[in-house]
Amino acid sequence: MQPFVTVKGPAAPLMQANVDTDVIIRIERLTAGADLGHYALEALRYLPDGRPNPDCVLNEPRFVGAPILLAGRNFGCGSSREGAVTALMGMGLRCVIAPSFGDIFYSNCFQNGMLPVVLPERDVERLATLACKGDVTVDLGAGVVVTPDGDEISFVIDRLRREALLDGLDDIGLTLKWADDIAIWQRADRAMRPWVWKTQGEDRI
Amino acid sequence: MARTLFEKIWDAHVIRDLGDRWALLHIDRHLLHDLSGPPALTEIARRGLTVRNPELVFATPDHAVSSRPGRDAKTFGLGGHLYDALKAGSQAAHIRFFDLGEEGQGIVHVMGPELGLVLPGVTLICGDSHTCTNGGLGALAFGVGQSESAHALATQTLRQQKPRLMRIRFEGEMGRGVAPKDLILHLIGKLGAAAGSGYAIEYAGSAIRGMPVEGRLTICNLSVELGAKYGLIAPDEKTFDWLEGRRFAPQGAESHAALDNWRELYSDEDAVFDRDEVIDVASISPTVSWGTSPEQVMPIDGIIPDPAIVVDPEERKARRAALDYMGLEAGQRIAGTKVDWVFIGSCANSRITDLREAAILARGRHVAAGVTAWVVPGSETVKRQAEAEGLDRIFLDAGFEWREPGCSICVAANGERVPTGARAVSTSNRNFVGRQGPGARTHLASPAMAVAAAVAGVLIDARRM
Ligand code: SF4
Numbered sequence: 001m002q003p004f005v006t007v008k009g010p011a012a013p014l015m016q017a018n019v020d021t022d023v024i025i026r027i028e029r030l031t032a033g034a035d036l037g038h039y040a041l042e043a044l045r046y047l048p049d050g051r052p053n054p055d056c057v058l059n060e061p062r063f064v065g066a067p068i069l070l071a072g073r074n075f076g077c078g079s080s081r082e083g084a085v086t087a088l089m090g091m092g093l094r095c096v097i098a099p100s101f102g103d104i105f106y107s108n109c110f111q112n113g114m115l116p117v118v119l120p121e122r123d124v125e126r127l128a129t130l131a132c133k134g135d136v137t138v139d140l141g142a143g144v145v146v147t148p149d150g151d152e153i154s155f156v157i158d159r160l161r162r163e164a165l166l167d168g169l170d171d172i173g174l175t176l177k178w179a180d181d182i183a184i185w186q187r188a189d190r191a192m193r194p195w196v197w198k199t200q201g202e203d204r205i
Numbered sequence: 206m207a208r209t210l211f212e213k214i215w216d217a218h219v220i221r222d223l224g225d226r227w228a229l230l231h232i233d234r235h236l237l238h239d240l241s242g243p244p245a246l247t248e249i250a251r252r253g254l255t256v257r258n259p260e261l262v263f264a265t266p267d268h269a270v271s272s273r274p275g276r277d278a279k280t281f282g283l284g285g286h287l288y289d290a291l292k293a294g295s296q297a298a299h300i301r302f303f304d305l306g307e308e309g310q311g312i313v314h315v316m317g318p319e320l321g322l323v324l325p326g327v328t329l330i331c332g333d334s335h336t337c338t339n340g341g342l343g344a345l346a347f348g349v350g351q352s353e354s355a356h357a358l359a360t361q362t363l364r365q366q367k368p369r370l371m372r373i374r375f376e377g378e379m380g381r382g383v384a385p386k387d388l389i390l391h392l393i394g395k396l397g398a399a400a401g402s403g404y405a406i407e408y409a410g411s412a413i414r415g416m417p418v419e420g421r422l423t424i425c426n427l428s429v430e431l432g433a434k435y436g437l438i439a440p441d442e443k444t445f446d447w448l449e450g451r452r453f454a455p456q457g458a459e460s461h462a463a464l465d466n467w468r469e470l471y472s473d474e475d476a477v478f479d480r481d482e483v484i485d486v487a488s489i490s491p492t493v494s495w496g497t498s499p500e501q502v503m504p505i506d507g508i509i510p511d512p513a514i515v516v517d518p519e520e521r522k523a524r525r526a527a528l529d530y531m532g533l534e535a536g537q538r539i540a541g542t543k544v545d546w547v548f549i550g551s552c553a554n555s556r557i558t559d560l561r562e563a564a565i566l567a568r569g570r571h572v573a574a575g576v577t578a579w580v581v582p583g584s585e586t587v588k589r590q591a592e593a594e595g596l597d598r599i600f601l602d603a604g605f606e607w608r609e610p611g612c613s614i615c616v617a618a619n620g621e622r623v624p625t626g627a628r629a630v631s632t633s634n635r636n637f638v639g640r641q642g643p644g645a646r647t648h649l650a651s652p653a654m655a656v657a658a659a660v661a662g663v664l665i666d667a668r669r670m
Contacts, residue, residue: 016519017498017519018399020498023638027618030240031283031287031618043638048625072519074399077399078429079616080241080334082244085350100402102402102432111353112352158366159225160223160224160227160364160366171352171356171364172254172356172359172360175359175360175362175364178220182220185220185231189231195324195459196324197260198453198455199261199453
C-alpha cells in the first residue's frame with residue numbers, strides 16, 4: 001500500500017451532504033473496466049452530453065487534479081465498492097476532509113493509501129471558504145491540517161490506522177505472522193461449534 | 206458483566222486483542238459475488254497466497270447477470286467476464302459456487318439465509334454493504350471492500366475496531382397495510398442517513414419480536430442506509446424454527462448443541478448502549494422516498510416538504526437539487542404522481558413472503574397502460590417456490606414481467622436500467638442519483654405500495670386498493 005505522510009496542494013470544496021458511492025463511481029464503469037479517474041463523480045463533473053459541467057467546482061482550473069477534497073457530511077455513504085476510493089485517487093486525490101464518512105468507504109480509504117480526515121462541520125466550512133486563497137497542508141505525522149492562512153487544525157486518526165498508513169504497511173502480511181494463533185482458535189472452535197464447520201455437504205443429509 | 210448481543214458475538218470471535226478497541230476477529234462465513242469476488246480472488250492469486258478455509262467461503266453470481274427470462278451467463282456480455290472470473294476463481298480455490306439455474310444462486314443476501322449458511326452467532330462478511338441484512342438472523346454480518354475480502358480469504362480473519370452500539374426499539378402494533386419496509390424508511394427519515402455512522406444497531410421491541418424472519422431481514426438490510434455497517438436482531442424461537450431443515454443448518458444432535466448456544470444470544474437486561482431510541486410504530490403510515498437520499502422520505506398521504514423551511518443553507522440546496530432531479534414540486538401531494546416503472550426485487554424485498562404480499566394485491570388486477578413492471582425473485586429457490594404456488598401466473602396475468610433471479614435494476618450493473626427521466630417505484634434500498642440508471646428517478650417503497658403504483662399508474666396508498 002502507498003504510504004501517506006503529508007500532502008500539500010489545492011483543496012477543492014464540494015460541500016454537499018451524502019455524496020454516495022454510486023455518485024462517486026457508477027457501477028457500470030466498474031464492470032466495464034473503465035478509466036475510473038476519468039469517470040469519478042461523473043454525474044457532477046460532466047453534462048449529460050459528456051462535456052465538462054462548467055458549474056462544477058471540480059472543473060475550476062485551480063481545482064483540477066487537486067490532492068485534497070473538502071466534503072459534506074456522510075461522504076462515501078452507500079455501497080462497499082472499493083472502486084469509489086480508487087476512482088477518487090485516479091482524479092489525483094490523496095485526502096478527503098469531511099464531518100463524517102460512510103463506514104465502509106472510510107475503511108477502504110486506509111486500504112489504499114487515501115487519508116480520510118474527520119473535522120467538525122464548522123472547520124470544514126471554514127476551509128471551504130479559504131479554499132481559493134491558497135494551498136492546504138495535511139500532515140498525518142503531526143495530525144494537523146494547515147489552512148491557507150497558516151492556522152493549524154488538529155485531527156485524530158486511530159493509532160493502528162495511522163501507523164499503517166504512515167508506513168504503508170501490508171495488513172495481510174502482518175496477520176499471516178499470527179497463523180498459529182488462528183490455527184489454535186480454529187481448533188478449539190471446531191470442538192465447540194462443530195456445526196459452523198460442517199459446510200461441505202449440503203448433501204450430508 | 207452485562208453485555209449486549211453484539212458484544213457477546215464479538216467477544217466470542219476475538220483471536221487477538223490489538224488494543225484501542227481493535228481485534229483480530231475470526232470470520233465464520235465469507236460470501237463472494239460477481240462484482241467484488243473476482244478482484245479479491247485475483248489479489249490472492251497475484252500474491253501467491255491460498256484461500257485458508259475454502260469450506261467457509263461461498264460464491265454466486267448476482268449483480269452483473271441478466272435477469273431476462275431464459276438468460277444465461279453471457280446474456281449480458283460485460284457481466285459474462287465477471288461470471289467467468291468468479292466461477293474459475295472459485296473452482297481453483299475449492300470454493301462452493303452456486304451456478305445459474307441451480308438452487309443456491311441468487312442475491313447473496315437472499316441465498317445465504319435461505320440455505321442456512323447464515324446462522325445465529327456467526328461472523329459473516331461479503332464485499333457488499335448490504336451484508337448487514339444477515340443480522341436479521343442474529344449474525345454479526347458486515348460489508349467490506351475487496352482489500353478486506355482478500356485479507357479474509359488469506360487468513361479467515363479481519364482486523365476490526367469495535368463500533369459504538371445503538372439500540373432501536375420498535376414498540377407497538379403496526380397498522381394495517383404497513384410493512385417492515387415502512388418502519389425502516391420512517392426511521393431513516395427520522396434519524397437521518399448518517400445517524401448510524403460508527404454504530405452497530407440492534408433492533409428490538411415488540412414490533413420486531415412479532416415480525417417474521419423475512420421482515421427482520423428487510424429491517425436489517427437498510428441499516429447501511431442509516432449509515433451503519435451492522436444491524437442485528439436477537440434470534441428467538443421464530444428464528445430457530447425458520448432455520449430448521451435448511452440445507453446447511455445444523456441437524457440432529459448437533460442442532461441441540463447449536464440451539465443451546467443460540468439461546469444465549471440476546472442483550473442482557475442491564476446491558477448499556479451508547480444510544481437508545483424508541484419508535485412508536487402505530488403512528489407509521491406506508492412510506493415512500495421523495496428525494497435522492499434514503500432520509501428523504503414521507504408518508505404516502507403527505508405533502509412534499511418545502512426546502513424553504515430548512516434553516517441550514519447546504520441542506521436547503523441539497524433538497525432543492527433532489528426535487529429538481531426527481532422532477533417534483535414542493536407543496537404538492539406525493540400521491541397521484543405519475544409512474545413509468547415498477548421494480549419488485551432486490552435484497553430488501555425479493556423473498557417469498559414479499560412476492561406473496563405483492564401477488565395478493567396483483568391478483569385480478571392489471572398493470573396500468575404505459576407502466577413497465579418487473580418482478581425479479583431474489584433467488585432461484587424463491588423463483589421455484591413462487592412458481593410452485595402459482596405466483597408467477599398471477600403476476601404475468603396482471604401484466605408484470607416475471608424474471609430470473611439477481612440484483613437486476615436495483616443497481617443497473619447488468620445492462621438493465623430504468624430509462625433517463627423515467628419515474629420508478631422500487632422495493633430496493635437506494636434512491637441515489639443515477640442508481641437505477643443515469644437520470645432515473647427512484648421512489649423507495651414496500652412491495653404492496655409498488656404493486657399499487659403499477660396498477661394505478663401513479664403513486665397511491667396501497668391501503669386504498
Ligand atoms: S439487490 Fe441491490 S442492494 Fe442488494 S446486493 Fe444486489 S445490488 Fe446490492
